[in-house]
Amino acid sequence: MKLPWMSRADRRLWKSAKTVADLGELMARWLKGEIASRPGYQPRFGPDEETAHLVPTLAALCRAGYVTTCSQPGFAGTGADGLWWEQRAAVELVVTDPALLHRLLGAVRAAGMLVRVNDHRRGGVQDQPVVVTTRDGEPVTAFGGRIRRADMAIQWPGLDRKLYDQVAHGTYVSIAAPEYGPAGERLWVVLDHLTGLRREDPANPWTTTAPKES
Template sequence: MTLTWDNAKSLAELGELTARWLTGDLDETPTHGGPPDEETGPLVPLLAAVNRAGFVTDFSQPGEIDSGWQQRASVCGYCDDATLDRLITAFTPTDLVLLHERTDSGIRLPVTLNLGTAHTWVGGSPGVDYWDDQCSPATVRLLAGCWYVTLVDPIWGRDDHLWPTLAAALNLPAPVAAGQ
């Protein structure tokens, strides 16, 4: 049987599907219609590996500053207790922000500014309702029992701190910085 969103039964299978979407093998995810945004391109190898390592992402963006836009490097997604423990161990001694919750706390952080006005926010568990349309009830229940994790670099435009820390937490090779 071919693995699809509606028959995935584990975080590993959801991570594999998300990795396949990131690399262009699938057209969309339950949380994102169409291909990844262009800015995600340099992050694709790392994000695919992160998804295959047990952190199923549903949002990410690089840190950058460009023509009135400012972004904080950030990534959000679902994981189990063991993966959360690894993330906490890696992120706690840094200046990076880690939020984790099972239900929505209402805590939000701005991660994109347009001419000084908050444009994109992260944080707070989005719930699993948007997975209902494309996933089985068992998959939705699985996600409801997972941790929703938000990782943010607090420095606007910095793009060389969050990603290596995330890679190290999941025992992945360090990412190659853009332009290297």
């Protein structure tokens, strides 16, 4: 039985993070199963099984300064309810460094990805959400959309106050493949090239193999 709260040790660990780099490292470790709980997520649970193959990409993003908060793979098929489900490969993340944000937006827009930018600061950009999951053709899930101050408290409880202020005032970016289903998995290749996890192959950049992690 998993207890419905974060352990004291994990709470101390997240509270000890002082920089975005520290936060990204802890998120990468949680993604890899080295930490049982993370802020803003069900305690003592790791990523969903469907995102297991995305862990190297997501961990590399976190360690490169792009702290991921949510993701899903591309999928098309019959669900457990017998209805037809389609998903766009998609990820949400927060960026606090303007140079990193510029690099990210340039890379994903050049690859034709759907991009939404949102922050809760007064006068901040508030793009409309993008549908990423449908059930029998009806929208079920969307990424992006207006962010409120209350959303930040739910997303990042227990952080050091100065670090909380940084991520709460960061830029939240939602990126989705335009295609539904497995074809949209090319999103992860684009992001791997961005972080250096996957090396560029001028002949065919979409089929290069990411190096194994040590």
